Amino acid sequence: MKIFFKAPLIFACSILLLISCSRKKDKFINRNFHAVTAEFNALYNGYNALEAGRNSLNDGYSDNYWDVLPIERMQISEEIVLPGQSKNENFNTAEEKAVKAIQKHSITIEGKEKNPQIDEAYLLLGKARYFDQRFVPALEAFNYILYKYPASDKINQAKIWREKTNMRLDNDELAIKNLKRLFKQEEPEGQDLADASSILAQAYLNIKSLDSAITQLEIASNTTKNDDERGRYRFIQGQLYNELGKKDSANLAFDKVIKLNRRTPRIYVISAHIEKIKNFDYEKGNKFELLELITELEENRENRPFLDKIYHQKAVYYLSNASDSLAITYFNKSLRTNSLDKILKAKNYEILGDMNFDKSLYQEAGNYYDSTMTSLVLNSKPYRIIKRKRDNLEDVIYYESIAKVNDSILNLVHLSKDERIAYFEVFIEQLKIQAGKAKEKAEAAERNKGLVTVNNTIGNQPLRTGTPTQTTMFYFYNPTTVAYGKNEFVKIWGDRVLEDNWRWSNKGNSGAEKNLSVNNILVTASEDELFDTEFYISKIPSEAKEIDSLSKDRNYAYYQLGLIYKEKFKEYELAKSKFQNLLKSNPEERLILPTKYNLYKIYELLGENSEAAITKTDIVSNYPESRYAIILTNPDSASEKDENSPESLYETLYQQYESHAYADVISKSEEYIYMFDGEPIVPKLELLKATALGRLYGLEAYRKAINHVAITYANTLEGKQAQNIEANVLPKLASSEFIQENDSITNNYKVVFTFENPKTGQVADFQKTLNEVLKKIRYYTLKSSIDVYNANTTFVIVHGLKNGQVAKTFNQLYTKEDQKKIKKSYFAITSANYQIIQIHKNLDAYLNTGITLNK
Template identity: 75%
Template sequence: MASCSRKKDKFINRNFHAVTAEFNSLYNGFVALDEGKKNLNDAYFDNYWEVLPIERMQVFEDIVLPGQSKNEKFTRAEEKATKAIQKHSMNIGGKEKNPQIDEAYLLLGKARYFDQRFIPALEAFNYILYKYPASDKINQAKIWREKANIRLDNNELAIKNLKRLLKQEKLENQDLADATSILAQAYLNTKSIDSAIIQLEIASNFTKNNDERGRYRFIQGQLYNELGYKDSANIAFDKVIELNRKTPRIYLITAHLEKIKNFDYENGNKLEATELLTELEENRENRPFLDKIYHQFGNFYLNNNSDSLAVAYYNRSLRTNSRDKILKAKNYETLGDMNFDASFYAEAGKYYDSTMANFDLNSKPYRVIKRKRDNLEDVIYYEAIAKTNDSILSLVNLSEPERIAYFEAFVESLKAKAEEEKEKAEIADRNSGLATVNNPINNQIQRAGVPNQPTVFYFYNPTTVAYGKNEFIKIWGDRPLEDNWRWSSKNIVGVVDNAISTDNLITSASDEEKFDPQFYISKIPSEEKEIDSIYKDRNYAYYQLGLIYKEKFKEYELAKDKLQNLLKSNPEERLILPSKYNLFKIYELLGENDEATIAKNDIISRYPESRYANILENPDLVSEKDENSPESLYEALYIKYENQEYAEVISKSEEHINTFDGEPIVPKFELLKATSLGRLNGYEAYAKAINNLAVTYANTPEGKQAQNIESNILPKLANKDFAEENDSISNNYKVVFKFNNAEPEKINDFKSALDKVLENMRYYKLTASKDVYNATTTFVIVHGIKTGTVAKTFDQLLTKEDKKKIKAPYFVVTSTNYQIIQIHKNLDAYLNLNNN
């Protein structure tokens, strides 16, 4: 009992508390700390596509409330450190007599640090420096204090303190390695790469931990690569490789792969590089890293122009189901780029979709790929139309015997496939029986004395579940979990209204119909109107593809092919002239001067009055502003729209739509026309025009804008009910003068007179404007009145002289109801409410 006192400075008391603290609380605390660090390391996933951090610890942004912890092991370590301090501290005469208490504070700071409570950790380390200046742990406390400072973004302060520590103290072994490694992290944070490399060299030489040595050497190699010093980087990676089994295998494998990334494809030994990659692939110990090895194989073959081998290895990398989402994204992106370069734009779009799925939403890489994918939207859309309609038309043009032969072969393939699926189903049934016998659930039932059940629940049998998944994918494809999952494409509106979907036909057909060639033949379009519509859609798709390949992707050969096929397909008259003109420009770009001359002469001779002929005969006009260009005409028409000349805007828009049909400017005219229709004829006309624009030009910016209006704006405008009018609800009233079939000059004269009257009116600051209501009615409106009483007695605000000028009748309406009147053109309904 005498030895338990913390107030007596005696040998037995000091040693009792020192030994008890060290081998009880502190021992258990450090054990918990080590377990927590191991859990952190196991959960941490290094991103080898960027320079690795010096310390393996993921910092989370989550806010931790007082008393909470991210890891119970660190909580236990902190509790043990606190217990050691509270029960074994011997602070006698202002001096600590227990030599283990500084160790307890160090444990306390480390536990808080790894629990990501850096400010409390900093307090613990500072307490050691303040209270125990003679402690043998003083240098460790200084190093850990700077680690906490770095986590708090105090990098300059950490660099200053660590440099002073290295200068003033003679650190050795692990302390020196810890100090220089954390100093390297501070330099990395401040973009001082050269200084970081020097410190990492010292740290890797003095650390006792081979895991750390391998990491420091690997980071050195990464930093040399960032500076462009590939030879120095390879030397650093070789030092990692020399460690072999002394360091984690991930560092070893990635060091090999980083060296291959630095391979000199012009002067290097390609056979040696291939043999190294093959050796890495065939080593059984490297199976967890095959995703990275296959990816590097793909890069190696891609750089050696062996595209088919590159594609094979990228796909093998994807089939490993890697945890590395960036690796998967790079595989998909590279495959997408390869398809894009080969002009397989639909396939490229699919790969880009998969790439985006592996990037964080709204991250910079995601946005880059999103832009690429958006650029492909139109070409995928029109290629789908062209491909589908070409297939249909090829069937339409077959003779009856050819159709029968074609679908008999198709039915035979279906029968063979059905037989194969039947065999798989029988095998699955047999496996299901075996699985039922060995099923642990059934075994439990038997042990309980219950007779064996013939089957188990479907989802308890992994074989039947796997078979069901395969069957679903076989029938429906890979569908996301969402509403309307049966729809194969919800973002493309009306790809081909007349298209025959073979998959849907097979799914909906009975067993007898499915294997009957006549069933499929009966689905081929036969009516002339339907076939003409398919031809029309296909030709328009060809025209759009020609323009897209020419203007957006600079694929002039593809553009030429599409436009030439269009002109051979007896297209509509409206598509012929712009197609010929674009072909002329393509011939010029390809240097095919003879073909360009023929196309030019053909346009001038056959269409002498056209805008294209005028441009070809007077090429100097192209450099000047052409008043008859689509852009100039649109600008002029938009000015008329702003002047409320809606009827003329509608008629001119229709004229220009017919003139420039097929050109990119057309959706702009359509949107301007739809807006003018809404302003002149009201909600119903506007909704109809917007719907037509959204469907017809779905993949243009204007079409997408129309889709947004249809989904989000129109529902808000649909309400026709008038709001109650009183001063407590509304504080904004309008005085409206109505003119029916009046000449514009008369309305303008009235507004000018009203402007002068309002300008001279005392006590009120009012303004006037002119609004078109419909084709026959125009409003002149007074704004700025805040109460209904004043609005209804507006004429009493006028002087006798003013009343002689302002004789027109008026009605009063709130701003809210005026908006409803203009949207729905229901003025008569409003006036019949006896509000005025």
């Protein structure tokens, strides 16, 4: 009996299923079959994929709490995606499911959609494209809903998402206009109202209308059902109030975030606390309560992931209360948390750098600025600001290191033998202590055989050494041991570059320059020599020439430091100390007078009038003919444009250079370099002299002079320019091979008249006559110039010829009368070959090459 009923029942169900699968009939069973199948199959799986994609976006997105947060947590990528490709496979899956729902379950009869789930499919399609950052296709999907399904219950959502997309396409004004119309016509409620208000707030933010954005965020915060969103909206409200300078309103908004506590992400709560602390008024507020709050945040176990921010804020608190040592401690604690917030790390390093700068510890400040730049975006505005600060310290760090090293060596030079032995005995004792510690560590490392053995077994099974685990690790898998090893390496060897022969003494680049010489000696010492006082004593310079060189370098460094502290940093006490030390150190004669004059100016600035008067009398009495004495005795006549000032003399010298008086420029430059030694004008004079040497004597002389500037004045603008010339320009000038002259590839020729050891006025008279002749030549626009070849030879050159044969037969262009005036012989040459003979001074080689013109 059961079998009798079962067969017809199966048959009837099959017929019913086949009838309901049809998408061409507008029947109740057809509509609901496709609606249910679309909703609980394709759309369900599509929304799951969409949610997975959104979660992955959120996991990979990091907010920048140093700036106003965006309303929506979404990182816009600049990466170009080709058609058919997707940035996230989950969004691709969601789009495929939406398309599948539309293709397989749409029931369109007489132009009308009968399946109530298809508008949901188009909404899913648009969202998937939106989060995949394909905004134009997303806009098409949302517009299709508005066009095809005006009566849909998803119409408000479609409008909101369309305006989100418009905003992403930088159509902020259009988004604002459409959202305002939505509020007026539809009056959305609940989550739709929250979403629309938040998007409108973002559009106002984009056009910098902060007041309007705050108003919309208030609506969104009150109507959203999601506490995560509420916490974010309230926090952004507080940020915007801060932007407007309304700290009280900002603090009220942050209090609302804090009140949410565990109902919203912890980062919003902590950031709200931090922003309130930043808004604290240190003049009127209760500092004790503030410290209590920060300490409470620090001690709360839930806040461990945010200790980098809390430590930083506690350091700022101590810094504001002039507790510098505690501030330094907490800035360093913030850095040791290995924070992922690069801006926070950069601020920590920068503040520590500024603190050292204010204490005139420029070496340490420079190191902190270096670290700051590693945490900033290359060539960004903050990076350029820090780099400018660091560059300003370059010279002072360089000269301080020279002064410290040479002072240390010279102090040893002046010690008696017994004092030297006592000094190195103390030093060797310290070495032995360090060696003992190193030996203990080596023995421990040998026992551990490269492993950190917290627990060598699990149960009775030994752990494998090839795979890192929580209880035992290979050395390089453990960040603590690796960091320790790095620190030990730097202490012993300095900051060395990864390259061959890194142990060589000249490879050291340690930041502790004062220990550089000792480190180099330790590297080269044998085991017996390492603890032998005589070995170290033998390394102390003994030759007068070497000691004199050290003394000169040290004195020059003192002078440069005095100038830098006085002119660049306005650290007059430091400058005074350097200049006074210089005068006590038996300086060269050329440094004494400028040092005394700078001391006089510093005494005036510090109000030490008696010292200033003594120094002035000294200069005027002992150097009455000097420029400084003239300035001091008659200050009204002395001005920055005084004809005897370095700047004026340099300008005059440069005019002589442009007039081809290279020999005079070289001799005068040498005179001025000696006269103004130590002043900022000297590198300019050296570079001008190098250029004049090159023009007069050729490439080899130019190469040597440029190398001298690049090495001697490495930290100046002119020194860096010389380094660039040496690296990039000189290699291009190295070839002295002449170019075969051919009219098909060469169209610039010169006619050159040569004068050997000309008499005064001879060359100028010839050029005057030549110019008169050139004016009469028809069909050609020609002009002449005078150029120096070397100290004995001068050229008069005719420019403007485009044909080689015409250049060779140039005298045939003269009239018969003019041929009597211009009887001097000449040679023709291309512009390229003329450049070669001037660079390499190889005129004779050119004339002997027999280069011919090919017509």
